[in-house]
Amino acid sequence: QGKFTLLRDTRTDGSFLVHHFLSFYLRAGCKVCFVALLQSFSHYNIVAQKLGVNLTAAKERGQLVFLEGLKSCLDLLFGEEEEQPGQPSPLQFLSESPFDLRALFDFVRVSLSATDSDSWKGPVLLVDDLTVLLSLGATPVAVLDFIHYCRVHVCSQLKGNIVVLVHSNEDLEDEENELVVNSLCHHSDLILWAEGLATGFCKDVHGQMKIIKRLSLQQVGEQDLVQVYQYKIQERNVTFFARGLSAAVL
Amino acid sequence: LVFTEEDKYGLYSNLLFKYFLAEGIVCGHELFVASAKEHPDNILKELPAPLLDDTHGEKLGDEAAAVKSEDFQDSMKIAWRYQNLPKIEASPTTYTKFGHYYDVSKKMPSELLQSIKWHSFYLHEELSSQPKMKACNMNSAYMRLLQSLQRIISQGGFDGTDPQKKPKNILRIGIQSLGSLLWGDDICCSETPEDAHSLTKFLYVLRGLLRKSLSACIITVPAHLIQNKAIMERVTNLSDMVVGLESFIGSERETNPLYKDYHGLVHVHQIPRLNSLICDVSDTKDLAFRLKRKLFTIERLHLPPDLSDGVSRASKQELAGSAKLLSSGCGAMAIGKKHLDF
Numbered sequence: 001q002g003k004f005t006l007l008r009d010t011r012t013d014g015s016f017l018v019h020h021f022l023s024f025y026l027r028a029g030c031k032v033c034f035v036a037l038l039q040s041f042s043h044y045n046i047v048a049q050k051l052g053v054n055l056t057a058a059k060e061r062g063q064l065v066f067l068e069g070l071k072s073c074l075d076l077l078f079g080e081e082e083e084q085p086g087q088p089s090p091l092q093f094l095s096e097s098p099f100d101l102r103a104l105f106d107f108v109r110v111s112l113s114a115t116d117s118d119s120w121k122g123p124v125l126l127v128d129d130l131t132v133l134l135s136l137g138a139t140p141v142a143v144l145d146f147i148h149y150c151r152v153h154v155c156s157q158l159k160g161n162i163v164v165l166v167h168s169n170e171d172l173e174d175e176e177n178e179l180v181v182n183s184l185c186h187h188s189d190l191i192l193w194a195e196g197l198a199t200g201f202c203k204d205v206h207g208q209m210k211i212i213k214r215l216s217l218q219q220v221g222e223q224d225l226v227q228v229y230q231y232k233i234q235e236r237n238v239t240f241f242a243r244g245l246s247a248a249v250l
Numbered sequence: 251l252v253f254t255e256e257d258k259y260g261l262y263s264n265l266l267f268k269y270f271l272a273e274g275i276v277c278g279h280e281l282f283v284a285s286a287k288e289h290p291d292n293i294l295k296e297l298p299a300p301l302l303d304d305t306h307g308e309k310l311g312d313e314a315a316a317v318k319s320e321d322f323q324d325s326m327k328i329a330w331r332y333q334n335l336p337k338i339e340a341s342p343t344t345y346t347k348f349g350h351y352y353d354v355s356k357k358m359p360s361e362l363l364q365s366i367k368w369h370s371f372y373l374h375e376e377l378s379s380q381p382k383m384k385a386c387n388m389n390s391a392y393m394r395l396l397q398s399l400q401r402i403i404s405q406g407g408f409d410g411t412d413p414q415k416k417p418k419n420i421l422r423i424g425i426q427s428l429g430s431l432l433w434g435d436d437i438c439c440s441e442t443p444e445d446a447h448s449l450t451k452f453l454y455v456l457r458g459l460l461r462k463s464l465s466a467c468i469i470t471v472p473a474h475l476i477q478n479k480a481i482m483e484r485v486t487n488l489s490d491m492v493v494g495l496e497s498f499i500g501s502e503r504e505t506n507p508l509y510k511d512y513h514g515l516v517h518v519h520q521i522p523r524l525n526s527l528i529c530d531v532s533d534t535k536d537l538a539f540r541l542k543r544k545l546f547t548i549e550r551l552h553l554p555p556d557l558s559d560g561v562s563r564a565s566k567q568e569l570a571g572s573a574k575l576l577s578s579g580c581g582a583m584a585i586g587k588k589h590l591d592f
């Protein structure tokens with residue numbers, strides 16, 4: 001309860017983690033607000049079906065609030081003049097100030113409110129992926145502020161969880177990106193870091209996952225617990241195994 | 251508007267671009283061609299002619315069309331290619347049912363061109379009309395392009411908003427040399443450009459448009475001119491498929507005996523992972539292309555057999571060195587590259 005999980009990927013695609021958490025929380029009966037900035041609804045829907053969850057049904061019964069970033073953006077830019085007053089687009093910052101992600105936060109706040117706590121077990125905010133906001137011109141500070149507000153609202157007030165995906169690659173000198181990612185790392189309770197293998201592409205091992213449990217945040221003097229596994233992604237599943245012990249080798 | 255991503259001189263990426271458009275014509279798709287460099291009319295005149303096989307020409311077309319319509323039902327791709335590289339007409343032995351072959355030495359007959367509907371966007375001819383898009387701090391050239399695209403998509407019924415439109419077709423979009431100076435974007439000029447976000451915003455909106463409609467898009471970008479690596483990463487993130495072309499013209503690899511059969515390398519940086527947890531990763535990542543008189547092919551890179559007896563030790567070491575460089579550059583699993591290890 002009240003945890004902030006950071007999904008991080010480097011040189012590989014960590015979106016399989018997003019799909020996992022989405023179906024995990026939906027199956028657990030939580031109310032999920034999914035800010036999907038990078039892919040369309042049907043993409044997530046199709047993958048979720050393979051994992052055994054129906055997103056359309058979840059949306060209909062109110063368990064899932066889905067923000068399709070691509071569609072919102074088009075509506076904002078090409079939409080008709082008469083917008084409903086008092087309901088600004090969550091991606092307002094695109095056409096207005098890049099320093100202010102308040103509209104996006106308001107969307108989250110309205111979607112996950114205290115009144116839902118009767119029907120669902122705990123609210124969850126899921127974001128895929130946060131670094132796209134930087135590509136769209138938002139400043140790093142605005143992005144961090146947004147996350148901060150979300151944390152206060154979701155984790156502290158509602159005792160819900162937040163899961164956020166970010167891309168990072170330290171070699172690339174993307175300062176804005178690294179600023180956001182490092183800052184989030186410091187504040188996360190759990191970090192799942194998917195990396196491409198340092199030795200290059202391999203058919204049987206798609207990457208390496210570092211799991212960092214930030215015990216140092218809970219108690220002074222505790223060390224973070226770091227575990228490393230390698231993984232292979234399959235059609236409906238991801239298998240994890242200890243380093244060097246992939247099924248292809250054994 | 252046609253954008254060509256060239257390897258350095260834009261020869262091969264231009265070719266790839268034309269292949270994409272030519273395929274569209276042969277399959278009966280609609281085309282939207284945008285460029286700031288050449289007039290689209292000229293580009294379309296230069297498309298390669300299709301090789302129509304007498305025995306199963308029609309059957310080929312039908313099957314290709316069938317496969318394509320399945321593929322594109324709700325998935326659209328931004329194929330972003332930088333540097334030259336031919337399209338995936340790879341091994342002529344298998345997979346002959348997908349796509350068509352083209353004869354580079356001949357031009358596409360104009361009757362074929364007339365048979366499909368195409369739209370062009372030539373930046374310098376576009377009237378500077380007041381864009382109907384809400385302002386969003388984007389380069390005005392990009393905004394106009396987006397607006398034009400959106401208009402074509404909704405008018406042509408590609409996004410399914412108007413149920414009365416005629417049977418669905420696919421819109422093939424080709425954008426040449428995006429990000430270059432001709433578009434008013436300065437990311438190719440300096441490491442800290444003034445407007446670093448126009449291109450990424452453009453790509454995001456383009457992605458939205460593609461996802462919403464039945465279209466596929468190829469963009470070429472002069473990536474070798476973009477010095478800011480962060481931008482490249484962001485652009486890669488926003489694209490579905492990223493392919494790089496590296497031609498050997500003018501580089502030291504031209505004379506390297508490793509590469510004597512080929513004209514350049516293909517770097518596949520990213521493949522689409524749509525509607526699935528996994529993506530279709532091929533066995534090898536070392537691909538090279540060559541432009542023969544008539545055909546442009548991409549093949550798996552294999553080293554020529556080391557037949558010479560009197561090769562000195564020094565040059566063999568050099569070969570081994572470049573083979574290693576190749577492997578690490580492509581991050582590949584070295585299938586079939588059982589070169590001697592020194």
